[in-house]
Amino acid sequence: MDNRFNLIDEPWIPVADFGRVSLKEVFSRPELRALGGNPVQKIALTKLLLAIAQAAATPKDDEHWLQMGWQGMADKCLSYLHQWHDSFYLYGEKPFLQMPEITRAKIRSFGVFSPEVATGNTTVLIESQTEKPLPPEEIAVLLVCQMGFSLGGKKSDNSIIMTEGYRLKLNQKGNPAVGVPGIFIGKRSLGKGKQAGGLLHSFWVGRHIAETLWVNLLSIEDIDSLPNISSIGSPPWECMPKGEDCEISKREKFSYLSHLVPVNKFCFIAEKGIHITDGIVYPDFSIGRIDPMNSVNITREKNTALWVNPQKRPWRELTSILQFVQGDSISGFETVLINKGLRRLKRFGSRFALWSGGVMVTTHTTGEQYAAGLDDYLQSELWLNIDELGTNLLSVLKSEIFELGNIQYQLSKSVERYFHAAGDPKPKDARKITKAKEAKATSENMFWQLCERQAQTLIDACDNSEEGRQQRLQLRKVFASYAYEVFDRTCPNHSARQMDAWAQSRPHFSNYLKAE
Template sequence: MENRYNLIEEKWIPVVEAGLVSLKDIFSNNSLKELGGNPREKIALLKLLLAISQAAWTPKDNDEWRKTGADGLARRCLAYLEKWHDKFYLYGKEPFLQMPAVRRAKVNSFGDVMPELPSNNGTILTQVQVERPLDDAAKARLIVTLMSMALGGKQDDRTIVLSPGYQKPRRKASKPGPGILSIGCLHSFLFGNNIVETCWLNLFTEDQIREIKTLPCGLGTPPWEKMPAGEDCEVARRLKDSLFGRLVSLCRFCLLNEQGLHCTEGIIYPPHTEGIVDPSVAIDSSKKNPKIIWADPEKRPWRELTSLLSFISNESSRGFECRQLINTVDRARDVVSSFAVWSGGLRVSNNAGEQYVSGSDDYVESVTWFKSDMIGEIWFSQFTKEMEGLKKLASNLSYAVFRYYRELQSKSNGNITKDKKLKNIKGRAESLFWELSEKYFQGLVNSCS
């Protein structure tokens, strides 16, 4: 098959205020500020960019990281992409992040693996939900997204097995990707003043990777350099236990087709209950049953900052830990004047292993900017007090609203139990309070210094 559509030169990555750009553009144009797309795509694309960055250059320690800088990283990434140019064709004998061996699997429509579209016999409510033909740029983004952010379900052809002697678990549905898990993880990264700086700020050093006990194979090998032969071959097992496996997981083995997508379950990753998650996911392993912070449309990500940044305070007891932030915030304060914490994800519903977006499920994301000279224990202590004050204010306000409507209802007909609106009024009032508070949150962060 002819090699075509090379992701290094073709424009397929959405960027805010710039449209679609190529991988080469990303690492050669400092005016590109921020990735576009929905939060699920942003997470997958940023993970790919970080994987390319780590493959091009993994510094030994923070001193080497600091001396080389974002420009040095960009030069190394461009050289790396030139060296591995032939591995980035979307179509060909070795299509990017795809497995030609799964062409025996049934062909799904692209809409079957896109959560924003109704699958199977789902009801179409608006024209936005009608499946449309995908161009090559959209297909490339879909492949990258499915590698770690695939939803669990029965749409994959689980009859296909590539590793000799390997038996897939006896269940009808494929497991969700490690970036989604049961109901949708909340991921967090640092944002810089442009995309290259963002990659540089989030880069792990060799020292930091060695400290992550859940990655026994360390950095590992980028999957496009050496793709696994099957679900449980030596390459697959090493990828699963490495940082590259957490960035580009290959949880689905896919192959693009003119009519759709061949797809089967790929490498299976352990559940978060074993204490193993992506570095960008916050986990509390202090108790017997580890817990993580989920994406929650009812609780915007900025409200989780006291948990995500608790490592700043020496007084904080061990709780949620996001390795991506722990490894990067302190050193970022020393090299840039400002940076942001971006958090986002997709909340999904789960029914017998079948994941879908329904009801109150939705994408969530928030960006909070920090001046480097203000971040510290004093700032965090004041910030924590302010957030506790907001929580108390929200609780008092919602209860006052509830009491008002209860008394009003009692005076009107003497019966308050039959009014369904009254039962939900407290939660609705609190939600509205947090919604209106969000536009003032950046000012609150700045005032705590």
């Protein structure tokens, strides 16, 4: 196959308020503010770009990082891309992040790899769910996402085994097993046999894409200090593995670059889809191999991580993500890129954003992963004054979010009381009970969505100044008004009975609105 569509030269990376750009443009145009696409694409592309930066310009230590600056890093990345130009063709003799040897694997249509696209017998609710032919630029983004964000299940043809004697792609009966979820998604138990996937990812954001990469760049000194990391390693486009457990796979399984661009799937792009089978199986955070973008709490009993939760937006997790800043405990969540980056950013005393996001998917007992129910993409971008970021700001913010939780609890109880008073008092009426539960869940979700509008304002007001205290008091009035608005929209007061129930059940927030 002829070499074509080189990712260094062709526009394929989505950029907010701009369109698509090439890899070369990312490192040569500082006017490119931020990546576009959905949260999964942003994470996967940020990791890819960061892997290029680490391969090209890993500094020795903080001083070397500071002297290099984002411009120095960008120049080294451009030289690196020129050197490895032939390794970035999407199609050709050596296709980017692909293994032509797996053409015996079944071809899966491109749509089955996107949770928001309806395929097979899935009901199509809106036009955007319809599967459509993909141009090369969208296929390139999809390919990058499959390296770490692949969904578990039957999409992978695990009858294809590249390493002789390898057994992890077979079930107990010796038949091909279902595919494992990507290391960026993972899976967790929700109790009662239910499972979900969707690790929360976080990183610093600067004024433009190149500065964002520079801020999140780790030094050799940083990498050497990380647990269960053997070396910085080599990116897969320099040397693709030959099999699931070949010498390259064994060597790179614990490298730092494998955290940024893992090879969870062996892929090869066909005309109308992708040949795909499980690739390297990486250990996860539960045994200490911790992704630098994940927030993990390491304990003797069990390592735990922060997960994407559509009912708890990322901005409400800020105090957990930054828990290490308080420094009052040896335990708690830590995010490597946030921790290492903050140490350097304090030198500038300027304003940077903390981005958090990901996707939540349902995991069936069979291992199949898909979007269902409340599953969704989530993301937040919160700007912080680095020189003011400390114990006091986080403790005040934690207190305010705790009080918001109390407001939401009072709102839920009020909605519950309303439906008990306004509906049929017979407790065995299942339809009435279901309606009350649905209204309660809707009110909670609606309240937090309204509060999210003020998330940045709340963070900016969490300081010791009198001005900050007055801002928080004003915000409490806004949050209380949101709760009243949600109650009024959820609990109608048209009939006499409804009016009586509404008056008896409407919440009161006098204590919350008192001066601190």
